[in-house]
Amino acid sequence: MTTADDASIEEEQRYRASAWALLAALLRAAPDQALLDHVGKLSPGGDGDSDDLSEAMSSLAGAAQGRDPVQLEVEFNNLFIGVGQGETVPYGSFYLTGFLMEQPLSDLRDDLRALGFERNADTHEPEDHAAAILEVFSVMIGDGFSLQQQQGFFETHMLSWLERFFTDLGRAQSADFYRPVAQFGAAILKLESAYLSMRS
Numbered sequence: 001m002t003t004a005d006d007a008s009i010e011e012e013q014r015y016r017a018s019a020w021a022l023l024a025a026l027l028r029a030a031p032d033q034a035l036l037d038h039v040g041k042l043s044p045g046g047d048g049d050s051d052d053l054s055e056a057m058s059s060l061a062g063a064a065q066g067r068d069p070v071q072l073e074v075e076f077n078n079l080f081i082g083v084g085q086g087e088t089v090p091y092g093s094f095y096l097t098g099f100l101m102e103q104p105l106s107d108l109r110d111d112l113r114a115l116g117f118e119r120n121a122d123t124h125e126p127e128d129h130a131a132a133i134l135e136v137f138s139v140m141i142g143d144g145f146s147l148q149q150q151q152g153f154f155e156t157h158m159l160s161w162l163e164r165f166f167t168d169l170g171r172a173q174s175a176d177f178y179r180p181v182a183q184f185g186a187a188i189l190k191l192e193s194a195y196l197s198m199r200s
Contacts, residue, residue: 016195017141019188024134026181027090030076032069039064056187059180067177078174087172088165092128095161104128108157112136115149130165133157151196162189 025035042061044054080086089095093102105128112119112127117136125132137158140150163186169175170182 013141013144016192017138020134020138020141020192023181023185023188024131024138026178027080027129027134028131030069030073031064031067036064036067036069036072053184053187053191056180056184060184063177063180072177075174075176075178079169079172079178087174088169090130090165091126092130092133092157092161093126095164101126104157108133111153111157115140115145115153128157130162147196147199151200154192154196159189159193 022039025031026039031039040061042057042064044057078086079088080090089100091100091105092108093100093104096102096104105126108128109119115136117139119127123132127133137150137153140153166182166186166189170179170186172178175182
């Protein structure tokens with residue numbers, strides 16, 4: 001028998017997982033029309049949302065409405081790909097050491113193996129790409145990994161650098177649509193940190 005408290009907890013976990021999955025999708029590739037339509041319908045949830053998150057969700061939803069996916073492809077390429085390198089570098093190793101493919105990536109790979117995650121053979125990006133890390137965390141929440149496991153992964157592989165990444169993304173010269181994406185990322189990072197701290 002499912003109690004009201006159980007249902008509330010399940011909904012809370014779905015909300016957390018979907019927020020991280022959405023952010024991962026926006027950082028993985030330029031959004032297509034279907035994703036833009038989904039983002040454009042976002043609205044803040046109930047009383048549990050922080051003011052920062054409510055504001056960020058509203059800004060992101062507004063930014064998605066009426067956007068041209070072709071123009072967003074250009075923005076995405078300027079921000080993350082560029083000629084040789086984009087304006088922002090979405091890799092944990094870079095933020096933690098100043099270089100790509102360094103020890104933090106090796107540590108992440110060890111932890112992913114320990115948690116039971118395997119690299120997809122079709123994936124070309126290193127595992128410390130922001131989108132890949134957020135996807136893993138979303139799966140951990142959705143698959144019911146313990147809060148201790150979630151907190152360990154979050155503090156080691158996300159909290160240690162993503163705040164700086166979102167700050168840089170929001171300030172990047174080419175960022176237009178991705179400015180509210182960065183605001184949304186910073187808001188859920190802050191909320192997640194508080195959530196896990198309260199339950200540790």
